[in-house]
Amino acid sequence: xxxxxxxxxxxxxxxxxxxxxxxxxxxxxxxxxxKIKIIFFGDSITQAGAQPGGFITRIDSxxxxxxxxxxxxxxxxxxxxxxxxxxxxxxxxxxxxxxPDVVIIYIGVNDVWHxxxxxxxxxxxxxxxxxxxxxxxxxxxxxxxILCTSAVIGEKTDFTNQQDxxxxxxxxxxxxxxxxxxxxxxxxxxxxLEYDLKNNPDNKDRGILTTDRVxxxxxxxxxxxxEMWKAIKGL
Amino acid sequence: xxxxxxxxxxxxxxxxxxxxxxxxxxxxxxxxxxKIKIIFFGDSITQAGAQPGGFITRIDSxxxxxxxxxxxxxxxxxxxxxxxxxxxxxxxxxxxxxxPDVVIIYIGVNDVWHxxxxxxxxxxxxxxxxxxxxxxxxxxxxxxxILCTSAVIGEKTDFTNQQDxxxxxxxxxxxxxxxxxxxxxxxxxxxxLEYDLKNNPDNKDRGILTTDRVxxxxxxxxxxxxEMWKAIKGL
Amino acid sequence: xxxxxxxxxxxxxxxxxxxxxxxxxxxxxxxxxxKIKIIFFGDSITQAGAQPGGFITRIDSxxxxxxxxxxxxxxxxxxxxxxxxxxxxxxxxxxxxxxPDVVIIYIGVNDVWHxxxxxxxxxxxxxxxxxxxxxxxxxxxxxxxILCTSAVIGEKTDFTNQQDxxxxxxxxxxxxxxxxxxxxxxxxxxxxLEYDLKNNPDNKDRGILTTDRVxxxxxxxxxxxxEMWKAIKGL
Amino acid sequence: xxxxxxxxxxxxxxxxxxxxxxxxxxxxxxxxxxKIKIIFFGDSITQAGAQPGGFITRIDSxxxxxxxxxxxxxxxxxxxxxxxxxxxxxxxxxxxxxxPDVVIIYIGVNDVWHxxxxxxxxxxxxxxxxxxxxxxxxxxxxxxxILCTSAVIGEKTDFTNQQDxxxxxxxxxxxxxxxxxxxxxxxxxxxxLEYDLKNNPDNKDRGILTTDRVxxxxxxxxxxxxEMWKAIKGL
Numbered sequence: 034x035x036x037x038x039x040x041x042x043x044x045x046x047x048x049x050x051x052x053x054x055x056x057x058x059x060x061x062x063x064x065x066x067x068k069i070k071i072i073f074f075g076d077s078i079t080q081a082g083a084q085p086g087g088f089i090t091r092i093d094s095x096x097x098x099x100x101x102x103x104x105x106x107x108x109x110x111x112x113x114x115x116x117x118x119x120x121x122x123x124x125x126x127x128x129x130x131x132x133p134d135v136v137i138i139y140i141g142v143n144d145v146w147h148x149x150x151x152x153x154x155x156x157x158x159x160x161x162x163x164x165x166x167x168x169x170x171x172x173x174x175x176x177x178x179i180l181c182t183s184a185v186i187g188e189k190t191d192f193t194n195q196q197d198x199x200x201x202x203x204x205x206x207x208x209x210x211x212x213x214x215x216x217x218x219x220x221x222x223x224x225x226l227e228y229d230l231k232n233n234p235d236n237k238d239r240g241i242l243t244t245d246r247v248x249x250x251x252x253x254x255x256x257x258x259x260e261m262w263k264a265i266k267g268l
Numbered sequence: 269x270x271x272x273x274x275x276x277x278x279x280x281x282x283x284x285x286x287x288x289x290x291x292x293x294x295x296x297x298x299x300x301x302x303k304i305k306i307i308f309f310g311d312s313i314t315q316a317g318a319q320p321g322g323f324i325t326r327i328d329s330x331x332x333x334x335x336x337x338x339x340x341x342x343x344x345x346x347x348x349x350x351x352x353x354x355x356x357x358x359x360x361x362x363x364x365x366x367x368p369d370v371v372i373i374y375i376g377v378n379d380v381w382h383x384x385x386x387x388x389x390x391x392x393x394x395x396x397x398x399x400x401x402x403x404x405x406x407x408x409x410x411x412x413x414i415l416c417t418s419a420v421i422g423e424k425t426d427f428t429n430q431q432d433x434x435x436x437x438x439x440x441x442x443x444x445x446x447x448x449x450x451x452x453x454x455x456x457x458x459x460x461l462e463y464d465l466k467n468n469p470d471n472k473d474r475g476i477l478t479t480d481r482v483x484x485x486x487x488x489x490x491x492x493x494x495e496m497w498k499a500i501k502g503l
Numbered sequence: 504x505x506x507x508x509x510x511x512x513x514x515x516x517x518x519x520x521x522x523x524x525x526x527x528x529x530x531x532x533x534x535x536x537x538k539i540k541i542i543f544f545g546d547s548i549t550q551a552g553a554q555p556g557g558f559i560t561r562i563d564s565x566x567x568x569x570x571x572x573x574x575x576x577x578x579x580x581x582x583x584x585x586x587x588x589x590x591x592x593x594x595x596x597x598x599x600x601x602x603p604d605v606v607i608i609y610i611g612v613n614d615v616w617h618x619x620x621x622x623x624x625x626x627x628x629x630x631x632x633x634x635x636x637x638x639x640x641x642x643x644x645x646x647x648x649i650l651c652t653s654a655v656i657g658e659k660t661d662f663t664n665q666q667d668x669x670x671x672x673x674x675x676x677x678x679x680x681x682x683x684x685x686x687x688x689x690x691x692x693x694x695x696l697e698y699d700l701k702n703n704p705d706n707k708d709r710g711i712l713t714t715d716r717v718x719x720x721x722x723x724x725x726x727x728x729x730e731m732w733k734a735i736k737g738l
Numbered sequence: 739x740x741x742x743x744x745x746x747x748x749x750x751x752x753x754x755x756x757x758x759x760x761x762x763x764x765x766x767x768x769x770x771x772x773k774i775k776i777i778f779f780g781d782s783i784t785q786a787g788a789q790p791g792g793f794i795t796r797i798d799s800x801x802x803x804x805x806x807x808x809x810x811x812x813x814x815x816x817x818x819x820x821x822x823x824x825x826x827x828x829x830x831x832x833x834x835x836x837x838p839d840v841v842i843i844y845i846g847v848n849d850v851w852h853x854x855x856x857x858x859x860x861x862x863x864x865x866x867x868x869x870x871x872x873x874x875x876x877x878x879x880x881x882x883x884i885l886c887t888s889a890v891i892g893e894k895t896d897f898t899n900q901q902d903x904x905x906x907x908x909x910x911x912x913x914x915x916x917x918x919x920x921x922x923x924x925x926x927x928x929x930x931l932e933y934d935l936k937n938n939p940d941n942k943d944r945g946i947l948t949t950d951r952v953x954x955x956x957x958x959x960x961x962x963x964x965e966m967w968k969a970i971k972g973l
Contacts, residue, residue: 122826122868193434193437201426201427388618391623668905
């Protein structure tokens, strides 16, 4: 066995120790680093978000382009037709058991929409109660949370979309929950209204950011991706 | 018989003619003048408007105070729960047979409200069709028409009343009909929103101009009376 | 001039008279006879009824096969989405101006259905009022009327179709109007329920007489055609 | 020490043993016996059931009269406006933490009713899913369960109550859950229909077993008490 002593600035350094540290560093660099696991928890909009062209797929692409793909792991947990209480019912199996670091909650459009389309919307007080119950379960496990307001049911910009009043009310509920819990908020309703005010001069009810007044087209998916990606990097 | 000739500014005036005219004028002043008959055609808000404290009663009082009661005859034709098609169905017996000179149409709140409260509101295209059918029947008889937008379902000023979107849409339909037919419009929705923005700092849903989000309190009746009375005198 | 007397069973018959009658009969057979004009007045089901395979087309075919096409003239006046008040609004132009002898009213499914699908159904008291207003206008012109109950919204036979209660109530309203006015009734709801009880052992909600719980397939159109054709011939 | 041997029917019995058993029995009789704790879990009907005259109060009285009050402990857990998902949300705090032996689930009327009254009913598939989730949580803790069908929204007996179709469908869902899980069922809908068929000859929509088509009058509370008490004793 060879011992090398180097005299370095008045200090005798054990070369063996240095080598060990160097090898360890090298090993660590090649070891798979723990990624931040992010689950997108929502309805059909989130379900479509995980498809090609969807906002989750776009966030993943943006992440790769920015060389950050080593840091993040994205997973969609959206199911068509879901309302806030459906998220609560399935959050154990679909979210908690997957041990996410971050959950992005994007829910509410069906809670309002189904009032009119099938008589099965959600009362505002119950919307708030279930939303808070979801927040509580995530906070109890120290999971980081990002909230989103629901974007639109109709893109008309003169405040004549049938359910604009309710959409504003339910968005306010989400904004209040975010403020009270000191949670980051992606205010999609605000972002969509601002975009539509600039880009919908003909006051159309669809076709700017949505295909059918509710579900996102390419531009809509990109807008959601941009807003969410900002919020994720800001955590 | 005496003939008096007066020389007046180079003209000889026949005094007999002057006297005749004077007497005629005198007679005319004491003769019962034809009053302008005004029918208020609407729903429960108009029905209550004919009660003590209601807006029709208030218009009648204002009319008397201004010494114009000889000119106008006011009659209420409001029935609780009425929508636009109910007005169309009963307009022959309740309006046309009473030979009004002016009809003030104040309808629409139930067409929106009942969508949510009993599933029996009116689709916007049909609202417009029946409204136009009423206008046509009145115009065919040379009856003057004043239109009103529906005021409010909820007085919150942050655009979160559940049916604000629909209320705006149906108000726009009425505004368009007024414009296309060149008819005077009492824009109650606009007037109520402006009043609430100034006088509802706590964002309450009732109690400023309404008792129950829809039906008028004393201030609400006075505001409607003021706006309508202006429109009536402006005919 | 030749007179031929034929001794026939103790009676002398004037041959000239016989010839005259024969010629008259011949002329009459070739003369255009006044046809009975029948208008089918309703919604999308009636609109589809005038298409190939629809119940009006089938009635027309049955009429020809039975050699009665000289007697009847059939015309559809169905418009998609119509409720009872829509019929009332358009009956002058679409029915009365066409001078029908008979009007078959087949309305009501949207008055119930739209309560759930868009919040714009018709309250039962108003359904009855508009129905009676239509009847009155037709009776005033001595037009014969055949009423029909609305068939189904869902074909399940265990009384679990969502709107069965309302369908029964509105059918009862129509049955009462028929009874009070002594008018023939084609009780389609009864006929459909009986058919489904026999032919829908799997309790399906569609596919027996309808394509989509409401609109008629070939069997449904034939059933309606059979029932109506009986009622028409029974006038 | 005294040993007494008694010859009894060919058997020698140890008197000491008998005395010990007698004393134990005596002790046991005075010892507080573990009562069966029964929680009634539901909506406003159950909330009122715990009031004087309510069905829970009546069951408690019947229990005392039958000398069984030592065996049972009854507690109401009804909250006005509750639907199936509200029960799920609050079952940990309001039911499980109270360690019941038996839970009687009586829910569903608002899940149907609110479709029409406020557009916030529950879709049938989600009704079933939440109902099953409640059952699972109770079974996991070996809590006995009694299910109830929802009674009525309207007492008319000719199948014309507006929501009869839905009431039948949701009752079938509950019946199926009971059958699949081999759970006792109190079929209130069946019991109410049978009672009304006998006692509502005028086809009234309320006043036989309910005050307002939904909430129970004295007779209604007694009927529910009778049916539930039978099921409780049958456990």
